[in-house]
Amino acid sequence: MNRNYLIIGNPVEHSLSPKIHNFWFNKNNINATYKKETLSESKLENLVKRIKEGDISGANVTVPFKQKIIPFIDKLSNLAKKTQSVNTLYKENDLVIGDNTDVYGFSQSILNKNINLKNKDALIVGAGGVVPSVITALEDLSIRKIYIKNRTKEKLLKLKETFANISPLEWDHEIDCDIVINATSLGLKPDDQINLNFDNLKNKIIFYDTIYNPPVTNFLKNAKEKGHVIINGKLMLLLQAQKAFEIWTGINPKIDEKFLNYLND
Ligand code: ATR
Numbered sequence: 001m002n003r004n005y006l007i008i009g010n011p012v013e014h015s016l017s018p019k020i021h022n023f024w025f026n027k028n029n030i031n032a033t034y035k036k037e038t039l040s041e042s043k044l045e046n047l048v049k050r051i052k053e054g055d056i057s058g059a060n061v062t063v064p065f066k067q068k069i070i071p072f073i074d075k076l077s078n079l080a081k082k083t084q085s086v087n088t089l090y091k092e093n094d095l096v097i098g099d100n101t102d103v104y105g106f107s108q109s110i111l112n113k114n115i116n117l118k119n120k121d122a123l124i125v126g127a128g129g130v131v132p133s134v135i136t137a138l139e140d141l142s143i144r145k146i147y148i149k150n151r152t153k154e155k156l157l158k159l160k161e162t163f164a165n166i167s168p169l170e171w172d173h174e175i176d177c178d179i180v181i182n183a184t185s186l187g188l189k190p191d192d193q194i195n196l197n198f199d200n201l202k203n204k205i206i207f208y209d210t211i212y213n214p215p216v217t218n219f220l221k222n223a224k225e226k227g228h229v230i231i232n233g234k235l236m237l238l239l240q241a242q243k244a245f246e247i248w249t250g251i252n253p254k255i256d257e258k259f260l261n262y263l264n265d
Contacts, residue, residue, distance in 0.1 A: 003032040004055065005248065008039045008047060009062035014213065016263065017060055020241045023262060024253040032057070041068060048072040051089055051096050058090040058248045060241075066129055073098040083132035084162075088244040099247060100133060105240030107137035112235060115179075115206065118142040123175060124166075125194060126183035127155035130210050134183055135163050147175055149196075151184075171196070179206040180223075187217030194219050204228050212237050238263075 007017040013036070021034035039047065044065060050056045061069050066085045070076065073086065074095035080086045086098035110117060122143050124134060127150035138146055149169045150156050156168040169175060174197060186192045188211060207223035212233035220230040238255050246252045253259075 001031070003030075003057040005032060005034040005058050005060075006047075006056055007034070007036045007060040007062060008044075009036075009065060010038050010040065012036045012038050012062060015062065016237065017062075017241060019263065020238065021245060023259065024245050024251075028249065028251050028253065030249060030251075039065070041065070044069050045072045048074075048089070048096050051091055052094070054091070058088070058244070060244055061087050061089065063129060070098065072096075079103050079136065082162075083136055085129060085132055087240065088247060090247055099244075101240040101243035101247070102130065102133035102236070103137045103140070104243045105236040105238075106134050107140050108239045108243075109231065109235040110137075110141060112239070113231060117179065119144045120178035121145040121147065121176070123169075123177045123180045124148040124183055125181065125196065126150055126185075127152070127159055128183060128185065131159065131183050132162065134181055134210070135159075135166060139165070145177075147177060149173070174198075174200055176202050177205065178203075179208060182207075182209045182211065182217070182219045185211075187211045187214070187219050190214065190218075192218060198223070198226070201228075206231065209233055210236065 005021060007015050015036050018034045018036055025032045066087055069086050075097050077099040079100040080098045083100050085100050088099040088101050090097055120143060122138050124131060135146060146166045147169050148156060148166050149171050160166055160168060186194050187209060204227050206229045207220055208231045209217050209220050210233045211217050215232050220232060224230050242253055242255060
């Protein structure tokens with residue numbers, strides 16, 4: 001029997017997830033299809049019902065529904081609970097489970113690059129949907145300090161209620177750190193610039209953008225010109241997908257040269 005998987009979001013047209021998962025289904029001789037579906041918020045409850053009834057075997061959830069889906073789910077994994085962010089759904093013992101593989105995606109992307117963040121300091125820019133996953137991953141990597149700044153201050157204070165260890169900064173406060181992470185949506189458009197000054201950093205550090213399209217945002221371009229190491233969000237995307245695939249199928253699919261070439265076609 002053919003199994004159906006979905007990514008739901010709005011917008012979702014440009015999602016790479018169908019291309020990723022269909023490749024892995026094929027490669028592993030699994031009779032399954034992964035499609036994208038643009039949903040409105042009012043259809044979230046129904047989506048969970050479709051999983052419960054077996055019409056859909058699993059789903060990924062993307063913006064703006066990672067938190068909004070939570071009230072309709074039977075059970076959350078510990079990571080989903082902690083981050084209040086669900087990106088993977090599946091059924092177990094007749095219950096629809098909400099899980100979070102973004103935390104794995106972020107932490108594993110750092111480990112894959114052979115970066116050690118133990119006792120290092122991070123600065124996160126932004127306080128949106130992906131940030132609880134980034135904070136949790138940084139904590140798992142034994143980071144020392146997490147500085148964070150955001151245009152709207154209230155959101156930082158809200159985050160601080162859940163993640164007491166983070167250190168909110170004023171937008172203009174310059175700080176030395178070992179990694180800066182752009183977790184805002186600034187950079188999706190070619191002209192987007194983040195009006196922060198990184199000219200006074202003492203060392204060459206890592207600039208990480210959670211955005212993967214465009215592959216080099218202005219945030220990364222400026223950092224590269226100054227000799228810093230840059231990482232975009234592509235690896236995180238692939239690794240969160242890898243973990244979701246493993247949850248659904250029990251198979252840990254390879255992210256090898258052939259796969260990366262196929263994605264770049
Ligand atoms: P959401 O906030 O709904 O989760 P998101 O795309 O996950 O949406 O997050 C958007 C992030 O980009 C936020 O941190 C947002 O800052 P605000 O909290 O002040 O809105 C940030 N962002 C978006 N446009 C921005 C801009 N022009 N300047 C600075 N930050 C911006």
